[in-house]
Amino acid sequence: MDLFRKLKGLQIVKIIKMSGMYPFFRTLQGSKGNNVIHNNQQLVMMGSNNYLGLTHDTRVIEAAVEAVRKWGTGCTGSRFLNGNLEIHEQLEKELAEFFGYEASIVYATGFMANQGAITALVGENDYIFSDEENHACIIEGCKLTRGQVLVYKHNNMEHLEQLLQSVPLDAGKLIISDGVFSMTGRLANYDKIHALAQKYNAKTYVDDAHGAGTIGTGGRGTADHFNLKPDILMGTFSKSFASQGGYVCGSQELIEWLRHKSRTFMFSAALAPASAASALKVLQILKEEPQIVDRVRENAAYLKNAFENAGLDTMNTQTCVVPVFIGADEGALYICQQLLEKGIFTTPVVYPAVPKGQAVIRCSVMATHTREELDKAIAAFVALVDIVKESNQMASSDTAMADMLDSTDDISFENLSNQEASR
Numbered sequence: 001m002d003l004f005r006k007l008k009g010l011q012i013v014k015i016i017k018m019s020g021m022y023p024f025f026r027t028l029q030g031s032k033g034n035n036v037i038h039n040n041q042q043l044v045m046m047g048s049n050n051y052l053g054l055t056h057d058t059r060v061i062e063a064a065v066e067a068v069r070k071w072g073t074g075c076t077g078s079r080f081l082n083g084n085l086e087i088h089e090q091l092e093k094e095l096a097e098f099f100g101y102e103a104s105i106v107y108a109t110g111f112m113a114n115q116g117a118i119t120a121l122v123g124e125n126d127y128i129f130s131d132e133e134n135h136a137c138i139i140e141g142c143k144l145t146r147g148q149v150l151v152y153k154h155n156n157m158e159h160l161e162q163l164l165q166s167v168p169l170d171a172g173k174l175i176i177s178d179g180v181f182s183m184t185g186r187l188a189n190y191d192k193i194h195a196l197a198q199k200y201n202a203k204t205y206v207d208d209a210h211g212a213g214t215i216g217t218g219g220r221g222t223a224d225h226f227n228l229k230p231d232i233l234m235g236t237f238s239k240s241f242a243s244q245g246g247y248v249c250g251s252q253e254l255i256e257w258l259r260h261k262s263r264t265f266m267f268s269a270a271l272a273p274a275s276a277a278s279a280l281k282v283l284q285i286l287k288e289e290p291q292i293v294d295r296v297r298e299n300a301a302y303l304k305n306a307f308e309n310a311g312l313d314t315m316n317t318q319t320c321v322v323p324v325f326i327g328a329d330e331g332a333l334y335i336c337q338q339l340l341e342k343g344i345f346t347t348p349v350v351y352p353a354v355p356k357g358q359a360v361i362r363c364s365v366m367a368t369h370t371r372e373e374l375d376k377a378i379a380a381f382v383a384l385v386d387i388v389k390e391s392n393q394m395a396s397s398d399t400a401m402a403d404m405l406d407s408t409d410d411i412s413f414e415n416l417s418n419q420e421a422s423r
């Protein structure tokens with residue numbers, strides 16, 4: 001079969017574009033964090049991961065500029081060889097201290113951190129237990145290991161325990177979960193995961209991309225919220241840290257292993273100086289001004305309460321991701337477009353990022369959102385409540401668009417089905 005035959009499967013994208021409801025790759029002509037310019041219209045940004053709103057903080061910008069002046073624009077090589085800068089080591093030291101670990105390692109992206117750490121740690125005779133809604137990069141990491149991957153139902157601790165019982169007690173085992181699930185804002189049952197890990201002699205790995213900076217004492221994340229510490233804590237700089245890059249915290253021994261076995265670390269250029277410097281500055285701000293975490297949480301509570309009072313279903317979120325349940329994929333696209341026209345930038349989450357017929361519109365708050373901005377977003381949603389409710393009625397049906405997307409398996413949204421990882 002012709003290699004390019006599959007490219008025809010993107011027909012659905014053309015159709016959605018023609019309908020004027022294509023919600024992806026929206027070009028921004030300007031950004032101030034809270035506000036962005038799209039098609040000459042100023043929009044309130046309600047769909048970012050910029051939880052602390054620090055991408056435009058002058059202290060962070062100055063730190064990045066200073067790093068470029070001092071170190072140049074790139075490292076042009078791996079840390080392993082020629083690109084190991086003092087600023088990387090300072091960032092690793094301060095991160096480890098902040099999260100309460102012996103050591104940490106920084107990667108060029110969070111995706112690479114997960115892929116690199118999982119593949120370095122899990123060998124042929126080991127087992128991974130992975131939540132079915134884990135992020136795509138965990139799934140990719142799992143696919144690349146030579147170990148066996150067992151996928152447990154989302155946040156379902158009975159199922160996790162059954163799977164743990166099904167493998168030899170003395171086998172190497174890793175339980176891996178997002179701390180905060182990025183699309184629904186749900187929190188992992190980390191206290192239960194931790195207890196099961198103790199019972200079955202497994203290690204725990206938490207991807208806290210969305211928990212760091214938004215939950216736990218002073219933003220120390222999901223496990224800290226439960227007063228516990230996973231064996232391996234992973235995170236990214238591309239959300240609260242207002243930068244780019246990823247990190248893994250653990251024991252000195254573990255980090256030394258990753259420094260010498262993690263291929264995405266060893267065979268890829270080091271984190272750019274500006275990215276390292278901006279993440280470091282955010283870390284320092286978090287330490288000095290922990291009240292910034294309270295601010296983002298207050299904004300999340302304000303938005304969630306207002307949505308719920310208006311009769312919208314926010315899916316019991318406990319975090320700064322505030323989803324609105326829509327149901328039908330077509331409804332999500334339409335409502336997103338309507339929100340855009342009312343000056344609100346949000347993102348739809350449709351199949352396969354969520355199960356069929358369970359589309360949501362993902363809103364996320366920032367510490368820097370003003371009440372005026374949040375009220376504008378609330379008013380826009382309230383004006384669309386009837387349409388949202390109608391779309392909710394279609395929640396359980398398989399929508400035509402979902403079926404079409406299903407057949408175009410080269411469209412990959414943020415979370416592809418984790419079931420694939422077990423194959």
Ligand SMILES: Cc1ncc(COP(=O)(O)O)c(C=O)c1O
Binds near residue numbers: 210
């Ligand atoms: C849960 C989770 N893990 C990892 C990543 C990857 O992070 P990065 O953007 O740094 O590659 C993301 C990014 O969307 C994420 O949401």
